[in-house]
Amino acid sequence: MSTEEAPQNIPLGKPTAARMYDEALGGKDHFEVDRAANAKLYEVIGEKRVRSTARENRRFLGRAVRHLAQERGIRQFLDIGSGLPTASNTHQIAHKADPTARVVYVDIDPIVAVHGRALLADDNTRIVTADMRRPETILGNAEVMDFLDFSRPLAILFVAVFHFVTPAEDPSRIVAAFRERQAPGSYVAISHLTTDGMSEEEQGGWRAGFAGATVPLVLRSEPEIRALFTGYDLLDPGLVRPCDWHPEADEWPRTTSLFGGVGALA
Ligand SMILES: C[S@@+](CC[C@H](N)C(=O)[O-])C[C@H]1O[C@@H](n2cnc3c(N)ncnc32)[C@H](O)[C@@H]1O
Incomplete structure (x- = not known):
């Protein structure tokens, strides 16, 4: 996309995670920066x-949503840090199980709502611009709360988003704020870039790539990522490389950049 085509409220001076991820996935909704x-x-x-890391993550998201919709009967999804619409979005996967399943997309980047409203127009889908570091802006948002029923099981997706939350912003506090509102039988899906299996050079490369972006990148160790599931029971096969989470026969790509898992609330 050229900057002349950009909607007015879109920050153009700095790279954003949503648009960088779109570029890495081979999308068209990004700028020179x-x-x-x-x-x-x-x-x-x-x-x-x-690019393999981005694709592996996206495939994990798809399999997690399919599993939750088809095997666990989940009919409500709150997809936080949802990114720009691409192929196989959460609502499309959920609607294969049940066309009445409800999906709310939330992202901090206003470009997601601008593109999403045009591409994801659907009675059972909503898109909200909000910052999950302030959970009350989502849990206190009438559009979200009128559309989703938190007294019934609901899956919250934090896929490839917590690495944009610093330790000072306290990721555990954020998960807890959402978990405390979820009903028993609910789920959380999380994936996260990790230091485990990554050379110092690569870690430095990831941080430097996001140094000028609107949000910094924070890599975490496996125990730190596991701690985000506090209060949930990890479903089999646990916290694993995303390509190993309920893989399809020809699962690809395989990297050692991330961990991913799905937790259940008893
Ligand atoms: C790497 S993309 C992941 C997109 C999608 N979840 C996926 O896994 O395919 C990360 C997304 O998180 C969003 N994000 C980053 N910080 C956020 C925050 N504090 N609140 C909401 N969204 C955020 C970014 O704008 C970006 O769209």
Whole structure:
């Protein structure tokens, strides 16, 4: 996309995570500033590895939603840090199980709502611009709370978003704020970039790539990511490389960049 085509409220001066991820997935909704930031990632980490990480993560999201909708009967999804619409979005997967399943997308980046409203128009889908670091802006949002029924089981997706939350912003506090509102029988899905299995050089490359972005990148160890599931019971196979979470026969790509898992609330 050229900057002349950008809607007015879109920040253009800095790369954003949503648009960088869109570029890494081969989408079209990004600008020169995002391509330049990704070029830095590709230079240090390797283009194939970065793109494979994005794809592996996206495939995990798809399988987690399918599992929750088809095997666990979940009919409500709150997809936080949802990113720009791409192929196989949460509502499309959920609607294959039940066209009346309700999905709310939340993202801090206003470009998601701008593109989403046009592409995801659907009676059973909503899109909200909010910052999950302030959970009350989501849990106190009438559009979200009128549409979703928190007294019934509901899945919250935090897929590839907690690495944009610093330790000072206290990720555990954020998960807890949502968990405390969920009914028994609810779920959480989380994936996260990790230091485990990543060289110092690659870790530095990820941080440098996001250094000028609207939000910094924080890599976490496996125990730190596991701690985000406090209060939930991890479903089999536990917290694993996303490609190993209920893999399909030909599961690809495989990286050691992330961990992912799904937790159940008893
Ligand atoms: C790497 S993308 C992941 C998109 C999608 N969840 C997926 O896994 O395919 C991360 C998204 O999180 C969003 N994000 C980052 N910080 C956020 C925050 N504090 N509140 C809400 N969204 C946030 C970014 O704008 C971006 O769209």
